[in-house]
Amino acid sequence: MTELLSSHLAAAALLAGTGGLHCAAMCGGIASTLTFTIPAAAREGKKLWVWQLLFGTGRVSTYMVLGAGAGALGDRLLKHLSSEHYHWPALLSGIIMLLLAVQLLGKSNPLVRIEKIGTRVWRSVQPLLKGLMPVDKPIKALAFGGLWGFMPCGLLYSALMLAAATTSPLAGALTMLVFGLITIPPVASAGVFAGKLRHLREGVGRPIALLLVLLVAGVFFYQAFAHHHHDDHGTHGAHGAHQEQHSTHE
Numbered sequence: 001m002t003e004l005l006s007s008h009l010a011a012a013a014l015l016a017g018t019g020g021l022h023c024a025a026m027c028g029g030i031a032s033t034l035t036f037t038i039p040a041a042a043r044e045g046k047k048l049w050v051w052q053l054l055f056g057t058g059r060v061s062t063y064m065v066l067g068a069g070a071g072a073l074g075d076r077l078l079k080h081l082s083s084e085h086y087h088w089p090a091l092l093s094g095i096i097m098l099l100l101a102v103q104l105l106g107k108s109n110p111l112v113r114i115e116k117i118g119t120r121v122w123r124s125v126q127p128l129l130k131g132l133m134p135v136d137k138p139i140k141a142l143a144f145g146g147l148w149g150f151m152p153c154g155l156l157y158s159a160l161m162l163a164a165a166t167t168s169p170l171a172g173a174l175t176m177l178v179f180g181l182i183t184i185p186p187v188a189s190a191g192v193f194a195g196k197l198r199h200l201r202e203g204v205g206r207p208i209a210l211l212l213v214l215l216v217a218g219v220f221f222y223q224a225f226a227h228h229h230h231d232d233h234g235t236h237g238a239h240g241a242h243q244e245q246h247s248t249h250e
């Protein structure tokens with residue numbers, strides 16, 4: 001269980017790392033716009049970074065709640081998909097990483113289509129954002145960030161699929177915590193570094209990310225099928241020990 005959780009946390013970090021440029025492009029504009037909703041005197045110098053951290057903290061808090069829900073849902077669904085030949089949660093995680101690899105190759109990621117499902121939720125959330133402006137108090141920044149966490153995003157839904165594959169509310173929340181924390185820096189600094197990050201993506205960044213994603217996918221697939229072999233060995237070992245004990249008594 002610990003080994004699988006470690007793999008999920010590593011996968012979430014990798015997902016956020018490789019998608020950091022996507023975050024900068026999609027949410028960087030929002031972060032820049034939010035800057036001007038803060039009173040000028042309150043965002044001078046380093047104070048602006050504090051506000052960006054508050055926005056990010058609120059957003060990550062929502063991710064953790066969604067991750068806990070995804071983990072609980074995964075626990076209920078994957079229990080009905082048990083197999084004697086492989087471990088479903090690890091297998092699903094490996095498939096998710098392969099889909100990410102397809103996206104890194106410039107192809108369409110099927111998981112992006114899930115964004116349409118979240119669009120309706122986002123439409124109901126948007127009116128609440130207006131009531132928080134101007135963002136002149138820390139609690140408003142946290143609340144704004146929390147609502148921002150519902151913004152439709154294919155990368156976010158990929159991470160939630162990983163959280164569901166943990167089959168645990170706690171592990172799901174931790175997976176989304178790791179994912180969310182790594183997205184904070186690129187989003188907060190998007191206005192300054194966006195151009196350089198795009199250049200990196202077209203250079204060595206994408207091949208390295210692709211290699212790492214495939215490596216993590218391989219780890220998940222190994223865990224998916226090794227889980228069955230370990231169970232077999234344990235069963236056969238216990239059965240052999242039982243036969244040996246039985247023959248001793250005789």
